[in-house]
Amino acid sequence: MDNEADVFYRQLPKVELHAHLNGSVSSQTIEKLIKRKPHLNIEHSMTAIGKGQRRTLDECFQVFKVIHQLVDTEEDILMVTTDVIREFAADSVKYLELRSTPREEKHTGLTKKGYIETVIRAIQLCKNEGLDIDVRFLVAIDRRNGAEVAMETVALAEQFLLSSDGLVVGLDLSGDPTVGDGKSLLPALERAKNCGLKLSLHLSEVPSQLEESDLLLNLPPDRIGHGTFLHPEVGGSQNLVNKVLKNNIPLELCLTSNVKGQTVPCYSQHHFNYWYQLGHPSVICVSSLWRIEWQHMKCISRRGGNYSSGVLLTGEKHTVFDRRRSEPNV
Numbered sequence: 391m392d393n394e395a396d397v398f399y400r401q402l403p404k405v406e407l408h409a410h411l412n413g414s415v416s417s418q419t420i421e422k423l424i425k426r427k428p429h430l431n432i433e434h435s436m437t438a439i440g441k442g443q444r445r446t447l448d449e450c451f452q453v454f455k456v457i458h459q460l461v462d463t464e465e466d467i468l469m470v471t472t473d474v475i476r477e478f479a480a481d482s483v484k485y486l487e488l489r490s491t492p493r494e495e496k497h498t499g500l501t502k503k504g505y506i507e508t509v510i511r512a513i514q515l516c517k518n519e520g521l522d523i524d525v526r527f528l529v530a531i532d533r534r535n536g537a538e539v540a541m542e543t544v545a546l547a548e549q550f551l552l553s554s555d556g557l558v559v560g561l562d563l564s565g566d567p568t569v570g571d572g573k574s575l576l577p578a579l580e581r582a583k584n585c586g587l588k589l590s591l592h593l594s595e596v597p598s599q600l601e602e603s604d605l606l607l608n609l610p611p612d613r614i615g616h617g618t619f620l621h622p623e624v625g626g627s628q629n630l631v632n633k634v635l636k637n638n639i640p641l642e643l644c645l646t647s648n649v650k651g652q653t654v655p656c657y658s659q660h661h662f663n664y665w666y667q668l669g670h671p672s673v674i675c676v677s678s679l680w681r682i683e684w685q686h687m688k689c690i691s692r693r694g695g696n697y698s699s700g701v702l703l704t705g706e707k708h709t710v711f712d713r714r715r716s717e718p719n720v
């Protein structure tokens with residue numbers, strides 16, 4: 391049963407700016423998908439990272455591959471998107487930006503255009519239901535798919551930017567950070583920026599992305615996803631930090647995701663602390679299915695402090711990580 395703190399965090403109005411659609415599928419929805427596709431022999435444990443468990447980043451990406459097998463028709467996408475939006479609304483998220491990579495599935499007839507149209511239809515359905523949540527969509531580029539696909543994705547996003555009545559607002563660059571080359575994606579990202587799509591880029595999620603981040607920060611992006619290894623203490627550089635500061639680019643910090651994916655050893659060493667000390671705009675986000683009940687908020691919030699669970703509100707300085715608390719078991 392929920393304790394007083396759980397109820398407090400759930401009811402607190404929140405903003406969620408970094409939620410991968412297929413990373414946000416709840417276990418109830420996974421159940422429904424598994425029932426729809428028994429022939430795939432997918433077990434629940436293959437689609438989630440449980441309480442107390444950690445996985446390598448690579449294993450996290452294997453989980454997405456399994457979920458993608460379960461979500462391969464317009465019908466699935468409609469169900470997943472409406473379920474995800476309803477669940478965020480039930481968690482008192484008032485503004486939600488979902489992001490997802492449009493996929494083509496030849497065996498079901500799913501097209502990338504149909505994928506985006508279905509997500510938009512789901513957002514509209516939820517709006518018509520009168521849910522108290524404002525939802526927007528970022529079309530995602532999966533960096534693993536290379537420059538040509540990235541350019542096609544931008545062309546699609548551009549179409550929907552003009553035709554979706556304000557629902558498609560931008561472009562996300564994500565995918566396994568150890569694969570692919572950000573430099574080759576630059577022309578697609580520049581085109582996106584020039585046509586008015588907002589850019590949220592996963593940058594420096596792993597230490598080896600120093601040069602790539604340096605290059606992509608010149609765009610500059612409108613927001614940065616993760617940014618785990620930007621600062622010098624963890625192998626980044628002051629030059630990268632200066633670029634972020636100079637352009638005042640907000641960071642989307644996904645604490646649970648980073649700890650579960652083992653790019654950050656524990657909450658008390660999360661780079662939230664670094665950017666908060668600089669007074670830099672940062673927003674706390676969930677990222678993926680390891681969105682365990684907002685629990686990470688408990689370790690950064692002091693009673694009476696000025697944090698909300700989804701967004702840093704005002705600037706009164708106080709302990710970011712209350713070191714008297716033990717690490718939450720999420």
Ligand SMILES: CNc1ncnc2c1ncn2[C@@H]1O[C@H](COP(=O)(O)O)[C@@H](O)[C@H]1O
Pocket residue numbers: 410411412413450454489490491492530532564565566567592595647651677678
């Ligand atoms: C753990 N940190 C991460 N870093 C980079 N990309 C990530 C990610 N978590 C998720 N994704 C991206 O989101 C896709 C799943 O949702 P969609 O099918 O697009 O809705 C993954 O395949 C990956 O491309």
